[in-house]
Amino acid sequence: MNSLLGGKISGWLAGRGMLLVLLLLAVFLGFATLADQNPNDAEAGIGLAKTLDGSKTVLIVVRPSEEDSIFAQAIENQIVGQNGRVVEIIKGAPSDARACLERLQKDGVKLDAIVCNHFTASWSIFENMATKFSGLGDVRIVEPASYRWPNFFKRDNLVNIVNQIAVIAILAVGMTFVILTGGIDLSVGAMIAFSAVLVARLIRDYGGGVDAHAPALIGCSIATVGICALMGMFSGAMVACFSIPPFITTLAMMLIAGGMAYLISDGQSIDRVPESFMWLGRGSTLMRIPIAVVLTAIIYLIAHLAMTRTVFGRYVYAVGGNREAARLSGVSVLGVLVLVYTLSGALAGLGGVVMASQLKSGAPTYGHMYELYVIAAVVVGGTSLAGGEGKITGTLIGALILAVIQNGMNLLGFDSNTQKCILGGVLLLAILLDGSRLKLIK
Amino acid sequence: MNTAALQQTRLLRMAGIVKTFPGVKALRGVTVELSKGEILALLGENGAGKSTLIKILAGAFLPDAGDIFIDGKQLKLQGPADSRNAGIAVIHQEFSLVAGLNAIENIFLAKPIQTYSVIHLHQEYIRAKELLDKLGADFDPRTPCRLLSVAQMQLVEIAKALSEKASILVLDEPTAALTPRETSRLFILLDQLKKSGMGIIYVSHRLDEVFQIADRMQVLRDGADVVITNVNSATQSQIIKWMVGRDIEQSGVSKKEVPGNVVLRAKGLGNGVKVRDVSLEIREGEILGLTGLVGSGRTEVARILAGADIAEKGEITMEGRKLNLRSVGEAIGEGIFLLTEDRKNQGLFLRRPVHENFSIASLFRFACFGIINKAREIKAFLSHRDSMGIKVSSPFVRAGNLSGGNQQKVLLARWLERKGKVFLLDEPTRGVDVGAKEEIYILLRKLAANGNAILLISSELPEVLALSDRILVMHDGQIKGEIKDVGNATQELIMELAIQ
Numbered sequence: 042m043n044s045l046l047g048g049k050i051s052g053w054l055a056g057r058g059m060l061l062v063l064l065l066l067a068v069f070l071g072f073a074t075l076a077d078q079n080p081n082d083a084e085a086g087i088g089l090a091k092t093l094d095g096s097k098t099v100l101i102v103v104r105p106s107e108e109d110s111i112f113a114q115a116i117e118n119q120i121v122g123q124n125g126r127v128v129e130i131i132k133g134a135p136s137d138a139r140a141c142l143e144r145l146q147k148d149g150v151k152l153d154a155i156v157c158n159h160f161t162a163s164w165s166i167f168e169n170m171a172t173k174f175s176g177l178g179d180v181r182i183v184e185p186a187s188y189r190w191p192n193f194f195k196r197d198n199l200v201n202i203v204n205q206i207a208v209i210a211i212l213a214v215g216m217t218f219v220i221l222t223g224g225i226d227l228s229v230g231a232m233i234a235f236s237a238v239l240v241a242r243l244i245r246d247y248g249g250g251v252d253a254h255a256p257a258l259i260g261c262s263i264a265t266v267g268i269c270a271l272m273g274m275f276s277g278a279m280v281a282c283f284s285i286p287p288f289i290t291t292l293a294m295m296l297i298a299g300g301m302a303y304l305i306s307d308g309q310s311i312d313r314v315p316e317s318f319m320w321l322g323r324g325s326t327l328m329r330i331p332i333a334v335v336l337t338a339i340i341y342l343i344a345h346l347a348m349t350r351t352v353f354g355r356y357v358y359a360v361g362g363n364r365e366a367a368r369l370s371g372v373s374v375l376g377v378l379v380l381v382y383t384l385s386g387a388l389a390g391l392g393g394v395v396m397a398s399q400l401k402s403g404a405p406t407y408g409h410m411y412e413l414y415v416i417a418a419v420v421v422g423g424t425s426l427a428g429g430e431g432k433i434t435g436t437l438i439g440a441l442i443l444a445v446i447q448n449g450m451n452l453l454g455f456d457s458n459t460q461k462c463i464l465g466g467v468l469l470l471a472i473l474l475d476g477s478r479l480k481l482i483k
Numbered sequence: 484m485n486t487a488a489l490q491q492t493r494l495l496r497m498a499g500i501v502k503t504f505p506g507v508k509a510l511r512g513v514t515v516e517l518s519k520g521e522i523l524a525l526l527g528e529n530g531a532g533k534s535t536l537i538k539i540l541a542g543a544f545l546p547d548a549g550d551i552f553i554d555g556k557q558l559k560l561q562g563p564a565d566s567r568n569a570g571i572a573v574i575h576q577e578f579s580l581v582a583g584l585n586a587i588e589n590i591f592l593a594k595p596i597q598t599y600s601v602i603h604l605h606q607e608y609i610r611a612k613e614l615l616d617k618l619g620a621d622f623d624p625r626t627p628c629r630l631l632s633v634a635q636m637q638l639v640e641i642a643k644a645l646s647e648k649a650s651i652l653v654l655d656e657p658t659a660a661l662t663p664r665e666t667s668r669l670f671i672l673l674d675q676l677k678k679s680g681m682g683i684i685y686v687s688h689r690l691d692e693v694f695q696i697a698d699r700m701q702v703l704r705d706g707a708d709v710v711i712t713n714v715n716s717a718t719q720s721q722i723i724k725w726m727v728g729r730d731i732e733q734s735g736v737s738k739k740e741v742p743g744n745v746v747l748r749a750k751g752l753g754n755g756v757k758v759r760d761v762s763l764e765i766r767e768g769e770i771l772g773l774t775g776l777v778g779s780g781r782t783e784v785a786r787i788l789a790g791a792d793i794a795e796k797g798e799i800t801m802e803g804r805k806l807n808l809r810s811v812g813e814a815i816g817e818g819i820f821l822l823t824e825d826r827k828n829q830g831l832f833l834r835r836p837v838h839e840n841f842s843i844a845s846l847f848r849f850a851c852f853g854i855i856n857k858a859r860e861i862k863a864f865l866s867h868r869d870s871m872g873i874k875v876s877s878p879f880v881r882a883g884n885l886s887g888g889n890q891q892k893v894l895l896a897r898w899l900e901r902k903g904k905v906f907l908l909d910e911p912t913r914g915v916d917v918g919a920k921e922e923i924y925i926l927l928r929k930l931a932a933n934g935n936a937i938l939l940i941s942s943e944l945p946e947v948l949a950l951s952d953r954i955l956v957m958h959d960g961q962i963k964g965e966i967k968d969v970g971n972a973t974q975e976l977i978m979e980l981a982i983q
């Protein structure tokens with residue numbers, strides 16, 4: 042009975058161990074980053090203004106930032122809508138506020154309330170208003186209510202996590218294919234640099250530089266991804282036709298791509314690209330979801346369907362599971378191998394384009410060591426380095442675990458060297474927690 | 484020493500052994516007893532739990548319940564090393580040889596002949612050669628194991644177990660890939676070991692062997708003991724009934740009278756090593772038996788015909804057209820299929836689910852624009868499962884978790900699903916139980932009756948005699964004889980041709 046239960050638990054874990062790890066990490070960070078939240082957005086502004094329904098004349102005081110301006114604007118609209126009057130919006134420092142209050146007092150204006158946010162409400166000028174500015178009447182200082190909520194679970198942070206990992210996650214799809222066939226692709230990191238400088242240079246030299254239009258940008262990006270695919274295809278052909286170990290083949294390709302990145306860019310960062318190029322990496326769609334995140338999601342969806350529902354997926358698993366059996370079953374082992382390395386190259390190229398777009402430039406230093414993070418994401422996601430076993434959904438979870446760990450450490454304020462040590466430790470721990478390995482210990 | 488006295492001492496007792504895998508109760512309280520100087524045959528259908536019981540004795544699995552006693556002392560097995568130290572030597576059904584090492588290194592892997600960790604290479608060579616010679620192996624013990632045929636690997640496995648000074652020897656289907664010559668050599672050895680006081684557990688689906696060498700037998704069904712009896716007090720059909728739980732009609736196969744046109748013809752095939760000048764033709768609706776001793780080149784001929792190996796000499800014609808096969812894919816495109824004899828290394832994807840193993844060669848039948856219709860795939864698998872009696876709890880079980888015989892049936896189903904013209908079947912019933920064998924024979928006859936040409940490679944002579952319309956006998960890479968009148972042929976006649 043006991044062993045039956047144990048079997049069930051370990052069976053459940055084997056499939057979902059990494060999801061569990063991800064959830065545990067999220068719960069932990071949820072508690073560790075619990076903090077007072079002082080909302081400062083349009084929504085908070087409207088809510089605050091609604092509580093001032095009786096007040097006729099108000100003054101709005103915020104800092105001179107874009108975020109605060111939106112906040113102030115929302116309040117003004119709401120108050121005007123409630124038939125109130127906003128005497129002035131101050132966007133500045135405490136001295137500005139003092140000047141304004143003195144002026145208003147001199148003009149004999151009576152104020153009902155001064156609307157602040159959490160930062161301006163704590164200015165010392167607003168202390169003892171009744172004695173300092175008795176001429177203004179009975180003035181209330183109001184700010185949006187604060188509440189406790191984990192920084193980790195703030196919407197912007199969550200979107201940020203996915204956005205930060207997008208490049209690695211995209212590469213990890215190609216790497217999953219390659220590792221499933223029993224290979225490895227070490228060239229993807231260098232391929233990012235190559236792709237980023239190539240697309241930047243194409244835009245600069247042929248696309249029209251800072252004045253490039255959308256068709257030119259799309260053309261340059263597609264050409265770059267295509268060239269990276271060809272380089273991947275070359276690796277695949279070397280692996281498949283000449284049986285050169287993938288480790289060596291892709292190591293060579295890593296050197297080639299890395300070297301070419303420097304040659305193409307003369308070792309400089311290329312940044313003569315238009316603002317609009319940042320649409321891919323930093324733009325947002327409806328509901329403020331970044332384009333890069335949408336792109337990653339689409340790639341994962343397609344890859345997942347390909348691996349679970351198509352002949353291609355079956356063949357990849359077959360080649361990785363038992364190459365000789367696959368050959369004797371009539372599977373074109375050569376074709377499958379060339380295809381997976383081609384896909385890996387193309388996705389690395391796409392990752393490079395996204396990165397160039399995020400950073401609005403291409404430099405040969407991009408993507409340094411990314412191959413290791415990508416491999417880590419795949420392996421943490423449960424794909425066996427021996428090939429034949431693994432899932433795309435696992436890779437997605439693996440990439441998210443990596444991202445969550447890094448994001449969490451940023452939130453908790455570790456410096457980058459400490460972060461590396463912790464990342465290494467947590468990765469080992471995460472792999473140990475995987476159900477399939479627990480069974481081995483038993 | 485006198486056998487009766489030896490049998491007084493109870494060597495091994497496994498009591499109330501229970502083992503459950505997720506979804507399968509493999510053993511539900513099995514008790515086995517073995518005395519010194521006796522051979523116990525362990526029988527049962529595919530998936531009955533024989534190999535599981537043996538793996539427990541070998542320390543490869545821990546039982547959920549039950550005790551093991553050796554010489555009356557309780558034994559707590561924590562791993563294979565414990566079992567080996569207790570004097571138990573096991574030959575597993577699936578080989579456990581290291582492919583990159585040669586036969587000598589594999590034989591002495593666990594217990595090298597050494598002083599201060601320095602291995603006596605020459606001594607090991609001599610000892611290995613001696614053992615292999617006794618078993619009738621004719622290859623150089625320095626050959627890397629990955630170059631050996633399945634039967635040769637089997638001999639290495641046997642030699643490995645014999646090299647250990649064990650008091651209990653367990654053999655899980657050791658003869659499934661052996662021809663009568665090697666089998667009889669093995670039996671002579673087993674008889675000697677038995678006389679010297681060793682206790683032997685022997686698993687086989689070949690009942691005639693059981694009558695030949697075993698003293699007692701025990702039948703398992705669905706993980707439980709059915710019968711334990713002396714060999715002399717049972718008949719073959721009785722045993723089969725105990726195993727399957729119902730009567731099996733034996734030899735219900737009918738042969739076709741007039742074979743049709745020649746489908747596949749090979750002339751002067753040679754690959755320089757194992758195959759030297761082989762010519763043969765296979766006709767529509769015919770089952771052509773190909774047999775011979777281990778290492779006589781049967782498998783190699785099939786591999787050339789299937790495009791898996793490239794011939795150096797000779798030509799192959801298909802329905803009159805000359806074929807220039809450069810890959811297995813091309814041969815499959817012509818409708819020539821090869822069922823490999825080495826299911827573990829060349830046939831199965833052990834870590835993938837059964838249904839994927841089944842459909843890999845015919846995915847296009849279930850796919851539309853590259854997208855697989857899984858419901859149709861599963862349905863096709865289930866119909867094969869029922870017609871062959873594949874014992875598997877669901878199509879999503881990993882192939883590696885199936886019993887050996889059931890794995891073999893999955894492989895056979897892979898090729899039966901695909902419509903072809905020429906089926907090259909290398910030991911198609913290796914490890915399959917008697918009941919299912921009959922079913923497969925009927926399936927193969929039906930396949931032939933539908934106009935397919937079948938090349939049946941088998942070491943099991945009764946099978947070759949029962950199924951084939953014609954028989955070719957190979958020796959040393961050449962075809963040494965053809966038997967046209969199979970009805971009047973005997974095993975002795977075949978062996979005569981095979982040994983020359």
Ligand SMILES: Nc1ncnc2c1ncn2[C@@H]1O[C@H](COP(=O)(O)OP(=O)(O)OP(=O)(O)O)[C@@H](O)[C@H]1O
Binds near residue numbers: 534914
């Ligand atoms: N590792 C495993 N995981 C899950 N199920 C298993 C495992 N090994 C065996 N089984 C199941 O246990 C049952 C008994 O298998 P076992 O290999 O002992 O059969 P067997 O009697 O040796 O059959 P065969 O004659 O085909 O070799 C089968 O149903 C099999 O599917």
Ligand SMILES: [Mg+2]
Binds near residue numbers: 533535576886887
């Ligand atoms: Mg077995």
